[in-house]
Amino acid sequence: MSSLATGVSVAFAVSVAGWKSESNSGSVLRTRRHDAFVTQSVLQRIADGDQSAVQDCLKSYGGLVWSLARRMLRNQDDAEDAVQEIFLDVWKNASRFDPAQASETTFVAMIARRRLIDKIRHTQRRISADSIEDVLAEPSTRDDKVMQTNVEAREAAKAMDQLRPEQRQVLQLSIVHGLSHQEIADSTGMPLGTVKTHARRGIIQVRELLGLGEITGVKEVSV
Protein backbone atom coordinates (compact mmCIF):
# COMPACT_ATOMS: atom_id res chain seq x y z
CA MET A 1 0.00 0.00 0.00
CA SER A 2 2.74 2.40 0.95
CA SER A 3 4.75 1.56 -2.18
CA LEU A 4 1.62 2.19 -4.22
CA ALA A 5 1.19 5.55 -2.53
CA THR A 6 4.83 6.39 -3.20
CA GLY A 7 4.42 5.34 -6.81
CA VAL A 8 1.40 7.58 -7.24
CA SER A 9 3.17 10.53 -5.65
CA VAL A 10 6.26 9.99 -7.81
CA ALA A 11 4.15 9.76 -10.94
CA PHE A 12 2.36 12.95 -9.92
CA ALA A 13 5.62 14.71 -9.18
CA VAL A 14 7.09 13.73 -12.53
CA SER A 15 3.98 14.74 -14.45
CA VAL A 16 3.86 18.08 -12.64
CA ALA A 17 7.53 18.55 -13.43
CA GLY A 18 6.76 17.75 -17.04
CA TRP A 19 4.19 20.54 -17.22
CA LYS A 20 6.57 22.95 -15.57
CA SER A 21 9.38 22.08 -17.91
CA GLU A 22 7.37 23.36 -20.87
CA SER A 23 7.09 26.82 -19.43
CA ASN A 24 10.60 26.74 -17.97
CA SER A 25 12.33 25.60 -21.11
CA GLY A 26 11.30 28.67 -23.06
CA SER A 27 12.67 31.07 -20.50
CA VAL A 28 15.89 29.10 -20.05
CA LEU A 29 16.54 29.08 -23.76
CA ARG A 30 15.77 32.76 -24.14
CA THR A 31 18.03 33.67 -21.26
CA ARG A 32 20.68 31.23 -22.41
CA ARG A 33 20.91 32.98 -25.77
CA HIS A 34 21.36 36.28 -24.00
CA ASP A 35 23.94 34.76 -21.64
CA ALA A 36 25.80 33.28 -24.58
CA PHE A 37 25.71 36.58 -26.40
CA VAL A 38 27.34 38.32 -23.45
CA THR A 39 30.02 35.74 -22.64
CA GLN A 40 30.77 33.81 -25.81
CA SER A 41 33.71 35.91 -26.86
CA VAL A 42 36.45 34.11 -24.90
CA LEU A 43 36.06 30.71 -26.56
CA GLN A 44 35.46 32.28 -29.96
CA ARG A 45 38.64 34.31 -29.60
CA ILE A 46 40.55 31.18 -28.60
CA ALA A 47 39.08 29.31 -31.57
CA ASP A 48 40.36 32.14 -33.75
CA GLY A 49 43.88 31.60 -32.32
CA ASP A 50 43.91 34.76 -30.22
CA GLN A 51 46.46 33.92 -27.50
CA SER A 52 45.51 36.97 -25.44
CA ALA A 53 42.13 35.32 -24.78
CA VAL A 54 43.88 32.59 -22.78
CA GLN A 55 44.39 34.85 -19.79
CA ASP A 56 40.72 35.87 -19.92
CA CYS A 57 39.77 32.20 -20.14
CA LEU A 58 41.85 31.34 -17.06
CA LYS A 59 40.45 34.34 -15.22
CA SER A 60 36.86 33.37 -16.06
CA TYR A 61 37.06 29.60 -15.62
CA GLY A 62 40.24 28.85 -13.62
CA GLY A 63 38.43 28.83 -10.29
CA LEU A 64 35.56 26.78 -11.66
CA VAL A 65 37.74 24.10 -13.22
CA TRP A 66 40.01 23.98 -10.17
CA SER A 67 37.06 23.61 -7.77
CA LEU A 68 35.47 20.82 -9.84
CA ALA A 69 38.79 18.96 -10.03
CA ARG A 70 39.64 19.47 -6.37
CA ARG A 71 36.28 18.14 -5.21
CA MET A 72 36.07 15.16 -7.55
CA LEU A 73 39.67 13.97 -7.34
CA ARG A 74 40.26 14.82 -3.67
CA ASN A 75 43.99 15.12 -4.17
CA GLN A 76 45.92 18.36 -4.79
CA ASP A 77 48.50 16.90 -7.21
CA ASP A 78 45.94 14.95 -9.25
CA ALA A 79 43.72 18.05 -9.39
CA GLU A 80 46.59 20.23 -10.67
CA ASP A 81 47.44 17.71 -13.41
CA ALA A 82 43.78 17.42 -14.35
CA VAL A 83 43.30 21.21 -14.58
CA GLN A 84 46.14 21.45 -17.11
CA GLU A 85 44.67 18.65 -19.20
CA ILE A 86 41.19 20.20 -18.98
CA PHE A 87 42.33 23.59 -20.25
CA LEU A 88 44.12 21.94 -23.16
CA ASP A 89 40.83 20.17 -23.94
CA VAL A 90 38.96 23.48 -23.65
CA TRP A 91 41.33 25.24 -26.06
CA LYS A 92 41.21 22.34 -28.54
CA ASN A 93 37.41 22.16 -28.39
CA ALA A 94 36.76 25.91 -28.30
CA SER A 95 35.44 25.92 -31.87
CA ARG A 96 32.82 23.30 -30.95
CA PHE A 97 31.10 25.62 -28.49
CA ASP A 98 27.54 26.34 -29.65
CA PRO A 99 25.96 29.30 -27.82
CA ALA A 100 22.48 28.13 -28.85
CA GLN A 101 22.90 24.91 -26.89
CA ALA A 102 24.40 26.05 -23.57
CA SER A 103 26.27 28.89 -21.94
CA GLU A 104 30.03 29.05 -22.19
CA THR A 105 30.37 28.29 -18.47
CA THR A 106 28.28 25.12 -18.72
CA PHE A 107 30.23 24.04 -21.82
CA VAL A 108 33.54 24.45 -19.96
CA ALA A 109 32.13 22.54 -16.96
CA MET A 110 31.05 19.73 -19.30
CA ILE A 111 34.53 19.45 -20.86
CA ALA A 112 36.02 19.47 -17.35
CA ARG A 113 33.69 16.73 -16.11
CA ARG A 114 34.47 14.50 -19.10
CA ARG A 115 38.17 14.64 -18.29
CA LEU A 116 37.64 14.20 -14.55
CA ILE A 117 35.36 11.18 -14.97
CA ASP A 118 37.91 9.71 -17.34
CA LYS A 119 40.71 10.23 -14.83
CA ILE A 120 38.71 8.70 -11.97
CA ARG A 121 37.87 5.63 -14.04
CA HIS A 122 41.36 5.37 -15.50
CA THR A 123 43.05 5.37 -12.10
CA GLN A 124 40.49 2.87 -10.78
CA ARG A 125 40.35 4.99 -7.65
CA ARG A 126 38.79 3.35 -4.68
CA ILE A 127 37.87 5.67 -1.87
CA SER A 128 38.81 4.49 1.59
CA ALA A 129 36.42 4.66 4.52
CA ASP A 130 38.33 7.67 5.83
CA SER A 131 38.11 9.42 2.46
CA ILE A 132 34.36 8.92 2.38
CA GLU A 133 34.21 10.58 5.77
CA ASP A 134 36.15 13.46 4.23
CA VAL A 135 33.75 13.68 1.30
CA LEU A 136 31.10 15.38 3.37
CA ALA A 137 33.56 17.37 5.45
CA GLU A 138 34.17 20.01 2.78
CA PRO A 139 31.84 22.86 1.91
CA SER A 140 29.85 22.23 -1.23
CA THR A 141 27.01 24.66 -0.88
CA ARG A 142 26.11 26.55 -4.00
CA ASP A 143 28.18 29.52 -5.03
CA ASP A 144 26.24 32.80 -5.02
CA LYS A 145 28.44 34.35 -7.71
CA VAL A 146 27.92 31.47 -10.11
CA MET A 147 24.21 31.40 -9.31
CA GLN A 148 23.91 35.09 -10.15
CA THR A 149 25.79 34.92 -13.43
CA ASN A 150 24.93 31.52 -14.84
CA VAL A 151 21.31 30.97 -15.73
CA GLU A 152 21.68 27.22 -16.15
CA ALA A 153 23.23 26.86 -12.69
CA ARG A 154 20.28 28.74 -11.23
CA GLU A 155 17.78 26.65 -13.17
CA ALA A 156 19.64 23.44 -12.24
CA ALA A 157 19.43 24.40 -8.55
CA LYS A 158 15.67 24.90 -8.94
CA ALA A 159 15.39 21.58 -10.77
CA MET A 160 17.34 19.82 -8.01
CA ASP A 161 14.89 21.23 -5.48
CA GLN A 162 12.10 19.43 -7.33
CA LEU A 163 13.76 16.01 -7.14
CA ARG A 164 13.03 13.43 -4.49
CA PRO A 165 15.56 13.71 -1.63
CA GLU A 166 17.13 10.35 -2.48
CA GLN A 167 17.60 11.35 -6.14
CA ARG A 168 19.10 14.68 -5.09
CA GLN A 169 21.48 12.96 -2.66
CA VAL A 170 22.70 10.44 -5.25
CA LEU A 171 23.29 13.18 -7.85
CA GLN A 172 25.14 15.34 -5.32
CA LEU A 173 27.42 12.48 -4.25
CA SER A 174 28.13 11.40 -7.83
CA ILE A 175 28.30 14.69 -9.74
CA VAL A 176 29.76 16.96 -7.07
CA HIS A 177 31.93 14.51 -5.13
CA GLY A 178 32.75 12.07 -7.93
CA LEU A 179 31.66 8.94 -6.07
CA SER A 180 30.92 5.83 -8.15
CA HIS A 181 27.57 4.02 -7.84
CA GLN A 182 29.26 1.31 -5.78
CA GLU A 183 30.78 3.88 -3.42
CA ILE A 184 27.40 5.58 -3.00
CA ALA A 185 25.76 2.21 -2.32
CA ASP A 186 28.44 1.39 0.27
CA SER A 187 28.25 4.75 2.03
CA THR A 188 24.47 5.15 2.07
CA GLY A 189 23.37 1.54 2.39
CA MET A 190 21.15 1.80 -0.72
CA PRO A 191 21.14 -1.21 -3.07
CA LEU A 192 23.31 -0.67 -6.16
CA GLY A 193 20.35 -0.85 -8.55
CA THR A 194 18.48 1.77 -6.53
CA VAL A 195 21.47 4.14 -6.72
CA LYS A 196 21.53 3.80 -10.52
CA THR A 197 17.76 4.30 -10.78
CA HIS A 198 17.83 7.43 -8.62
CA ALA A 199 20.72 8.84 -10.69
CA ARG A 200 19.02 8.13 -14.02
CA ARG A 201 15.60 9.42 -13.04
CA GLY A 202 17.17 12.49 -11.43
CA ILE A 203 19.33 13.47 -14.41
CA ILE A 204 16.45 12.89 -16.86
CA GLN A 205 14.21 15.18 -14.84
CA VAL A 206 16.88 17.90 -14.51
CA ARG A 207 17.60 17.69 -18.26
CA GLU A 208 13.92 18.14 -19.03
CA LEU A 209 13.45 20.98 -16.58
CA LEU A 210 16.43 22.77 -18.14
CA GLY A 211 14.77 22.46 -21.52
CA LEU A 212 17.68 20.40 -22.83
CA GLY A 213 15.66 17.35 -23.86
CA GLU A 214 12.29 16.12 -24.97
CA ILE A 215 9.51 15.68 -22.41
CA THR A 216 9.22 11.98 -21.84
CA GLY A 217 6.12 10.16 -20.72
CA VAL A 218 5.69 9.23 -17.08
CA LYS A 219 7.11 5.79 -16.57
CA GLU A 220 7.07 4.37 -13.10
CA VAL A 221 10.15 2.45 -12.00
CA SER A 222 10.15 0.64 -8.71
CA VAL A 223 13.06 1.61 -6.51
Added chain:
Amino acid sequence: MSENMDDKLRDLLCDQAVFGLTNEEARQLKELSDGAEMDAQSYELAAAAIALAETKIEPMPAGLEAKLLRAAEEHFGASKEEIHESIHDQPTQTFQWKEPKPSRSFFDWFGWAAAAVASIVLMVTFFYYQDRLSKLEDRLAKATATPTPAPSLAEQRDRLMAEATDLTRAEWAGGPYEPTKGVTGEVVWSDAKQQGYMTFRGLPVNDANLEAYQLWIFEEPQLEALPKDGGVFNVTAKGEVIIPIDAKLRTISPKAFAITIEKPGGVMQSKRERLAALAPVKPSET
Protein backbone atom coordinates in the same frame (compact mmCIF):
# COMPACT_ATOMS: atom_id res chain seq x y z
CA MET B 1 14.88 1.20 -32.76
CA SER B 2 12.82 -0.91 -30.32
CA GLU B 3 11.58 0.54 -27.03
CA ASN B 4 13.96 -1.72 -25.08
CA MET B 5 16.94 -0.50 -27.05
CA ASP B 6 15.75 3.08 -26.62
CA ASP B 7 15.61 2.59 -22.86
CA LYS B 8 19.03 0.95 -22.85
CA LEU B 9 20.47 3.83 -24.87
CA ARG B 10 18.98 6.38 -22.49
CA ASP B 11 20.30 4.48 -19.45
CA LEU B 12 23.78 4.49 -20.98
CA LEU B 13 23.60 8.22 -21.76
CA CYS B 14 22.51 8.91 -18.16
CA ASP B 15 25.28 6.73 -16.73
CA GLN B 16 27.84 8.37 -19.02
CA ALA B 17 26.81 11.84 -17.83
CA VAL B 18 26.70 10.99 -14.12
CA PHE B 19 29.26 8.23 -13.51
CA GLY B 20 31.13 7.61 -16.77
CA LEU B 21 31.15 4.30 -18.67
CA THR B 22 33.27 1.16 -18.68
CA ASN B 23 34.91 0.23 -21.99
CA GLU B 24 32.22 -2.37 -22.62
CA GLU B 25 29.44 0.13 -21.89
CA ALA B 26 31.10 2.70 -24.15
CA ARG B 27 31.17 0.12 -26.94
CA GLN B 28 27.46 -0.62 -26.41
CA LEU B 29 26.65 3.09 -26.45
CA LYS B 30 28.51 3.57 -29.72
CA GLU B 31 26.63 0.65 -31.25
CA LEU B 32 23.21 1.78 -30.04
CA SER B 33 23.65 5.47 -30.77
CA ASP B 34 24.66 4.84 -34.37
CA GLY B 35 21.81 6.40 -36.32
CA ALA B 36 19.69 7.09 -33.22
CA GLU B 37 18.14 10.51 -32.84
CA MET B 38 19.10 11.39 -29.31
CA ASP B 39 20.91 14.46 -28.13
CA ALA B 40 23.68 12.69 -26.25
CA GLN B 41 25.40 15.87 -25.13
CA SER B 42 22.28 17.22 -23.41
CA TYR B 43 22.64 14.70 -20.55
CA GLU B 44 26.24 15.80 -20.00
CA LEU B 45 25.19 19.46 -20.12
CA ALA B 46 22.52 18.76 -17.48
CA ALA B 47 25.14 17.11 -15.25
CA ALA B 48 27.50 20.05 -15.82
CA ALA B 49 24.75 22.50 -14.83
CA ILE B 50 24.17 20.53 -11.61
CA ALA B 51 27.92 20.62 -10.90
CA LEU B 52 27.85 24.40 -11.38
CA ALA B 53 24.86 24.81 -9.09
CA GLU B 54 26.27 22.64 -6.33
CA THR B 55 29.94 23.57 -6.30
CA LYS B 56 31.47 26.33 -4.24
CA ILE B 57 34.05 28.04 -6.44
CA GLU B 58 37.50 28.50 -4.90
CA PRO B 59 40.36 30.46 -6.48
CA MET B 60 42.94 28.51 -8.44
CA PRO B 61 46.44 28.34 -6.88
CA ALA B 62 48.70 31.09 -8.31
CA GLY B 63 51.45 28.63 -9.26
CA LEU B 64 49.02 26.61 -11.33
CA GLU B 65 47.99 29.67 -13.34
CA ALA B 66 51.63 30.26 -14.28
CA LYS B 67 51.94 26.61 -15.42
CA LEU B 68 48.79 26.98 -17.51
CA LEU B 69 50.10 30.12 -19.19
CA ARG B 70 53.30 28.26 -20.12
CA ALA B 71 51.21 25.35 -21.45
CA ALA B 72 49.16 27.83 -23.49
CA GLU B 73 52.30 29.32 -25.01
CA GLU B 74 53.39 25.85 -26.10
CA HIS B 75 49.93 24.95 -27.38
CA PHE B 76 49.31 28.18 -29.28
CA GLY B 77 52.92 28.36 -30.42
CA ALA B 78 52.48 25.01 -32.11
CA SER B 79 49.13 26.04 -33.52
CA LYS B 80 50.57 29.27 -34.91
CA GLU B 81 53.38 27.40 -36.64
CA GLU B 82 50.79 25.13 -38.23
CA ILE B 83 48.81 28.15 -39.38
CA HIS B 84 52.00 29.81 -40.66
CA GLU B 85 52.96 26.69 -42.60
CA SER B 86 49.50 26.34 -44.07
CA ILE B 87 49.58 29.99 -45.22
CA HIS B 88 52.97 29.48 -46.83
CA ASP B 89 51.71 26.36 -48.56
CA GLN B 90 49.22 28.51 -50.52
CA PRO B 91 50.26 29.22 -54.10
CA THR B 92 51.75 32.72 -54.27
CA GLN B 93 50.19 35.31 -56.53
CA THR B 94 52.43 37.57 -58.61
CA PHE B 95 51.80 41.26 -59.16
CA GLN B 96 53.32 43.46 -61.78
CA TRP B 97 54.89 46.61 -60.35
CA LYS B 98 53.58 49.83 -61.89
CA GLU B 99 55.18 53.19 -61.41
CA PRO B 100 52.84 55.35 -59.31
CA LYS B 101 51.58 58.41 -61.07
CA PRO B 102 51.83 61.69 -59.12
CA SER B 103 48.28 62.93 -58.70
CA ARG B 104 48.65 65.87 -56.28
CA SER B 105 50.99 68.77 -55.94
CA PHE B 106 53.40 69.27 -52.97
CA PHE B 107 51.14 71.93 -51.40
CA ASP B 108 48.12 69.60 -51.50
CA TRP B 109 50.07 66.94 -49.56
CA PHE B 110 51.45 69.48 -47.10
CA GLY B 111 47.97 70.75 -46.22
CA TRP B 112 46.63 67.24 -45.54
CA ALA B 113 49.70 66.27 -43.51
CA ALA B 114 49.46 69.38 -41.29
CA ALA B 115 45.78 68.69 -40.60
CA ALA B 116 46.52 65.05 -39.69
CA VAL B 117 49.35 66.03 -37.29
CA ALA B 118 47.12 68.60 -35.59
CA SER B 119 44.35 66.00 -35.11
CA ILE B 120 46.78 63.48 -33.59
CA VAL B 121 48.19 66.07 -31.17
CA LEU B 122 44.66 67.02 -30.11
CA MET B 123 43.64 63.38 -29.50
CA VAL B 124 46.80 62.52 -27.54
CA THR B 125 46.32 65.59 -25.32
CA PHE B 126 42.68 64.72 -24.72
CA PHE B 127 43.38 61.07 -23.74
CA TYR B 128 46.37 62.09 -21.56
CA TYR B 129 44.33 64.49 -19.47
CA GLN B 130 41.32 62.16 -19.35
CA ASP B 131 43.57 59.37 -17.99
CA ARG B 132 45.12 61.69 -15.39
CA LEU B 133 41.69 62.89 -14.32
CA SER B 134 40.33 59.35 -13.83
CA LYS B 135 43.47 58.32 -11.86
CA LEU B 136 43.02 61.38 -9.66
CA GLU B 137 39.37 60.48 -9.09
CA ASP B 138 40.36 56.90 -8.15
CA ARG B 139 42.96 58.17 -5.66
CA LEU B 140 40.46 60.58 -4.14
CA ALA B 141 37.85 57.83 -3.81
CA LYS B 142 40.37 55.52 -2.12
CA ALA B 143 41.55 58.25 0.22
CA THR B 144 38.06 59.20 1.32
CA ALA B 145 36.71 55.63 1.65
CA THR B 146 36.41 54.38 5.20
CA PRO B 147 36.90 50.66 5.85
CA THR B 148 33.64 48.92 6.81
CA PRO B 149 34.01 46.55 9.76
CA ALA B 150 32.92 42.95 9.04
CA PRO B 151 29.49 42.27 10.51
CA SER B 152 29.45 40.16 13.68
CA LEU B 153 27.76 36.75 13.72
CA ALA B 154 24.87 38.26 15.64
CA GLU B 155 24.46 40.94 12.95
CA GLN B 156 24.69 38.33 10.19
CA ARG B 157 22.03 36.21 11.93
CA ASP B 158 19.77 39.21 12.47
CA ARG B 159 20.15 40.24 8.84
CA LEU B 160 19.17 36.74 7.68
CA MET B 161 16.16 36.80 10.00
CA ALA B 162 15.13 40.20 8.68
CA GLU B 163 15.65 39.46 4.99
CA ALA B 164 14.72 35.79 4.50
CA THR B 165 11.08 35.22 3.59
CA ASP B 166 11.33 31.43 3.95
CA LEU B 167 12.85 31.21 7.41
CA THR B 168 12.69 27.87 9.23
CA ARG B 169 12.96 28.23 13.03
CA ALA B 170 13.26 25.67 15.77
CA GLU B 171 14.11 25.75 19.47
CA TRP B 172 16.96 23.80 21.01
CA ALA B 173 16.36 21.47 23.93
CA GLY B 174 19.11 19.59 25.73
CA GLY B 175 19.65 15.95 24.69
CA PRO B 176 19.90 12.90 26.93
CA TYR B 177 23.66 13.45 27.40
CA GLU B 178 23.89 14.62 31.04
CA PRO B 179 26.28 17.65 30.70
CA THR B 180 24.08 19.24 28.01
CA LYS B 181 20.66 18.75 29.57
CA GLY B 182 20.16 22.46 30.29
CA VAL B 183 20.89 23.69 26.76
CA THR B 184 18.44 26.17 25.25
CA GLY B 185 18.50 28.40 22.21
CA GLU B 186 17.25 28.64 18.66
CA VAL B 187 18.19 27.65 15.12
CA VAL B 188 17.20 29.56 11.96
CA TRP B 189 17.60 28.40 8.36
CA SER B 190 16.78 29.81 4.90
CA ASP B 191 16.42 27.41 1.95
CA ALA B 192 16.73 30.21 -0.58
CA LYS B 193 19.92 31.63 0.88
CA GLN B 194 21.27 28.24 2.05
CA GLN B 195 22.30 29.95 5.25
CA GLY B 196 21.49 29.41 8.86
CA TYR B 197 22.64 30.20 12.39
CA MET B 198 22.43 28.36 15.68
CA THR B 199 22.19 30.21 18.97
CA PHE B 200 22.98 28.22 22.11
CA ARG B 201 22.79 29.05 25.78
CA GLY B 202 24.39 26.64 28.20
CA LEU B 203 26.26 24.46 25.69
CA PRO B 204 29.44 23.44 27.58
CA VAL B 205 32.89 24.51 26.38
CA ASN B 206 34.54 21.48 24.71
CA ASP B 207 38.19 20.40 24.54
CA ALA B 208 38.90 20.72 20.80
CA ASN B 209 41.75 18.21 21.06
CA LEU B 210 39.42 15.50 22.28
CA GLU B 211 36.01 16.17 20.80
CA ALA B 212 33.86 18.44 18.66
CA TYR B 213 30.20 19.29 18.32
CA GLN B 214 28.60 18.25 15.03
CA LEU B 215 25.29 19.41 13.56
CA TRP B 216 22.99 16.98 11.74
CA ILE B 217 20.11 18.17 9.57
CA PHE B 218 17.09 15.92 9.00
CA GLU B 219 15.20 16.77 5.83
CA GLU B 220 12.54 14.11 5.65
CA PRO B 221 11.20 11.66 8.22
CA GLN B 222 12.05 8.69 6.00
CA LEU B 223 15.65 9.85 5.78
CA GLU B 224 16.21 9.69 9.51
CA ALA B 225 19.00 7.20 8.94
CA LEU B 226 20.75 9.63 6.59
CA PRO B 227 20.80 13.13 8.06
CA LYS B 228 22.97 15.73 6.36
CA ASP B 229 26.18 16.93 7.94
CA GLY B 230 25.70 20.53 9.04
CA GLY B 231 29.29 21.17 10.07
CA VAL B 232 31.61 20.70 13.01
CA PHE B 233 32.23 23.36 15.63
CA ASN B 234 33.78 24.03 19.01
CA VAL B 235 32.44 26.08 21.89
CA THR B 236 35.17 28.22 23.39
CA ALA B 237 33.20 30.50 25.72
CA LYS B 238 30.42 30.19 28.26
CA GLY B 239 27.11 31.98 27.87
CA GLU B 240 25.39 32.64 24.55
CA VAL B 241 27.21 31.45 21.45
CA ILE B 242 26.23 31.85 17.79
CA ILE B 243 27.43 29.26 15.28
CA PRO B 244 26.88 29.57 11.50
CA ILE B 245 25.54 26.42 9.85
CA ASP B 246 27.98 24.91 7.38
CA ALA B 247 25.72 22.55 5.42
CA LYS B 248 27.79 20.22 3.28
CA LEU B 249 24.99 19.58 0.81
CA ARG B 250 22.13 21.74 -0.32
CA THR B 251 19.40 21.56 2.27
CA ILE B 252 15.68 22.02 1.64
CA SER B 253 12.89 22.21 4.24
CA PRO B 254 14.71 20.75 7.24
CA LYS B 255 12.45 18.90 9.66
CA ALA B 256 14.82 18.68 12.63
CA PHE B 257 18.33 19.60 13.77
CA ALA B 258 20.49 17.59 16.18
CA ILE B 259 23.88 18.13 17.81
CA THR B 260 26.12 15.19 18.68
CA ILE B 261 29.54 15.10 20.30
CA GLU B 262 32.08 13.38 18.05
CA LYS B 263 35.82 13.06 17.54
CA PRO B 264 37.68 16.22 16.39
CA GLY B 265 36.85 16.91 12.73
CA GLY B 266 33.53 15.07 12.99
CA VAL B 267 32.32 11.79 11.51
CA MET B 268 30.36 10.79 8.44
CA GLN B 269 27.90 8.61 10.32
CA SER B 270 27.16 9.27 13.96
CA LYS B 271 26.51 6.51 16.47
CA ARG B 272 24.47 9.14 18.34
CA GLU B 273 25.95 8.01 21.64
CA ARG B 274 26.29 11.56 22.94
CA LEU B 275 23.28 13.53 21.75
CA ALA B 276 23.82 17.06 23.02
CA ALA B 277 20.78 18.95 21.72
CA LEU B 278 17.71 18.56 19.53
CA ALA B 279 15.55 21.06 17.68
CA PRO B 280 12.49 19.61 15.93
CA VAL B 281 10.82 22.01 13.51
CA LYS B 282 7.13 22.45 14.30
CA PRO B 283 4.93 22.20 11.17
CA SER B 284 3.87 25.85 11.43
CA GLU B 285 7.51 26.97 11.59
CA THR B 286 8.54 25.75 8.13
